[in-house]
Amino acid sequence: EPEVTQTPSHQVTQMGQEVILRCVPISNHLYFYWYRQILGQKVEFLVSFYNNEISEKSEIFDDQFSVERPDGSNFTLKIRSTKLEDSAMYFCASSAHMIYNEQFFGPGTRLTVL
Amino acid sequence: AQSVTQLGSHVSVSEGALVLLRCNYSSSVPPYLFWYVQYPNQGLQLLLKYTTGATLVKGINGFEAEFKKSETSFHLTKPSAHMSDAAEYFCAVSDLNAGNMLTFGGGTRLMVKP
Numbered sequence: 001e002p003e004v005t006q007t008p009s010h011q012v013t014q015m016g017q018e019v020i021l022r023c024v025p026i027s028n029h030l031y032f033y034w035y036r037q038i039l040g041q042k043v044e045f046l047v048s049f050y051n052n053e054i055s056e057k058s059e060i061f062d063d064q065f066s067v068e069r070p071d072g073s074n075f076t077l078k079i080r081s082t083k084l085e086d087s088a089m090y091f092c093a094s095s096a097h098m099i100y101n102e103q104f105f106g107p108g109t110r111l112t113v114l
Numbered sequence: 115a116q117s118v119t120q121l122g123s124h125v126s127v128s129e130g131a132l133v134l135l136r137c138n139y140s141s142s143v144p145p146y147l148f149w150y151v152q153y154p155n156q157g158l159q160l161l162l163k164y165t166t167g168a169t170l171v172k173g174i175n176g177f178e179a180e181f182k183k184s185e186t187s188f189h190l191t192k193p194s195a196h197m198s199d200a201a202e203y204f205c206a207v208s209d210l211n212a213g214n215m216l217t218f219g220g221g222t223r224l225m226v227k228p
């Protein structure tokens with residue numbers, strides 16, 4: 001069964017460093033998303049991406065964040081200068097269609113900022 | 115703006131007992147509603163969804179949910195709990211007007227006692 005994969009599973013970084021979280025969505029999916037879950041809190045939407053453009057972004061997704069689909073298979077989330085409060089589980093998701101919107105989630109990357 | 119409220123952050127049932135996890139939502143447009151399950155150290159897996167049509171929807175692992183517009187609810191039930199149902203359950207609503215973003219409730223951790 002096709003699945004969304006994410007690497008690495010755990011990333012530890014120093015405050016101020018840049019990190020890139022990688023995702024491989026399901027191959028025939030066209031819509032891509034990033035969410036995050038700070039420990040003990042809700043899963044929060046960060047950004048959606050379609051046709052090589054951001055469709056929607058939340059207020060969390062500020063200038064420190066960017067997304068890219070560099071090669072037609074990977075979908076990346078970059079945090080330019082990490083802060084302590086960026087520590088969270090980051091989930092990538094993909095969906096085949098806009099309508100009915102069944103999003104398939106990856107296992108997540110746990111980001112720890114020291 | 116859409117929102118989701120899950121009553122009870124922790125629910126404990128005995129094996130074989132009825133499972134009832136509550137979800138209420140607010141949405142300015144007809145909602146698409148979802149239940150996801152998260153097992154320890156794993157990503158979010160779709161249990162079931164309501165888009166249009168029949169208001170009682172059946173999902174995987176014997177779960178079902180009923181969309182009640184008048185009550186703005188989408189409660190999740192299972193007639194008989196199994197030990198393997200122990201997990202965290204998230205209710206979510208999607209917004210097609212906002213890049214398909216999913217808005218999640220705070221989650222309910224289901225514990226199943228032998």
